[in-house]
Amino acid sequence: MPELPEVETIKKDLRKNITGRTIKSIRIFNKSTLRDWPANYRRMFIGQKIKSVDRRAKLILFFLSQGDVWVVHLKMTGQIVLKSRLGLLSGGHPIVGVDNVPNKFTRLMIELSGGLNIYFNDVRKFGYWQFIRQKRLPVLLNKYGPEPLGPSLTTKKLAGNLSRRLKSTIKAALLDQSIVAGLGNIYVDETLFLAGLRPERRVASLKQADFIKLTKSIKVILKKSLIARGTSFSNYLDAVGRPGSYWQQRLVYGRSGQACRRCHSVIIKSRVAGRGTHWCPICQK
DNA sequence: CACTTGACCTGTCCGC
């Protein structure tokens, strides 16, 4: 489930629940989940506090009290589950459904003070939990484009970044995290529908009016999804936090064969930039 | 150089 709205939702829940807690123990079930972890990680990490939690692009950042940082990417199937003695937590609310952590997909478990545990589950093992010194964090984060929900994403900025990918399809360009951070396959399709642009359009063919519509559409779609706490597929309903409800209001993603919400013609699914791509042949030009 | 494709890993779904 993890594109920007989902990762932002998880970040907020983590921030609310784990800030200020002390790391008591760490259990590793899958070594390939770890990146750049020091050999003496137990001695380094145990006893440190979670100073703060933040997000940049699709990365979740855990700032530890001694200035070290965990950088976590959920990739396709990563989940962070909080479980306390009282049961599962999300934003302070007990979760129904995920009562079986740790399970065979649990790759990492971190025990915190106050009886709260973090479980990192990841079926496909693409996700990672990276260690980095705070001093080196900016180098890593600077590879990413502007945050779409903040003031840094403007039409001018987007058009400028897109000018580096003139021959690409607009779909491929928007999936590129250095153009704009946080979009993934679902929200690119949603954005392009709202902007009235076909996914296979070449960036070079776009006009100023298109860049304006694109910028607005990115912000509108992401904001709507964020309010809905993201998108949950049916088999992920019981993942992190309560299921996100953007799925119910999606415009085109996963709606091939169904009627376009705007013009009632049939939504098409094709392959663009190597990804399943959903769009309306009438509304998108 | 810029862009596209395959690989990473595991599960699910669909057709035969």
Place this chain on the structure above:
DNA sequence: TGCGGACAGGTCAAGT
């Protein structure tokens, strides 16, 4: 019920 193939929310290295 079994088997093969396509596909899945992301990102890279490798190939064209």
